[in-house]
Amino acid sequence: MSVSIDPAFQQQLTGYRLATAEIVYHLPDYPDLLQQFIWQHYDLAPDFPRLKQFLDYWETNIEGRLHSVRLARTEIVTAAEARAVGGLFTLH
Template sequence: MSDFVRQLNDYRLTTAEILYHLPDHPALLQSYIWQEYDLAPRYPELRKFLDFWEKNLDGPLHSVKVANVPIIKPGETRFADAYLTLH
């Protein structure tokens, strides 16, 4: 499915900051940024990625922060703060 079609089906650009413990130094945390189109609030793509991480990678997860924004949305209307006339 193309990205445009996914956006029309309410997929949103989702960014996750994943903090994980380094395998050789468990007291240290490393950050990984993941970004993909996903469906909020269940995030099936992110869940698949995190399941893959837990099964196949050595660094145990510490925390995951998620943010998303709809790319296609209604236009925004703003009123002017001032009306100036210049002669």
């Protein structure tokens, strides 16, 4: 029997973490207005090469000038959170 392992889980075992970037940029036609874009991918902290590659691509190929980038990431793989159940309800 062959066991299939999720590629995202394999990446996490090698140091990758889910990184989420909030990218705020100026609209090309209305530079005084800001727009938000959310980018999410598995990446390596603290250098975040995938995010840097994406931002380099943005600056060279997309007209909207970057305003700011905020980054959040998950911690290492942890066991699922468990809690006691206070009751059992049955629905018909």
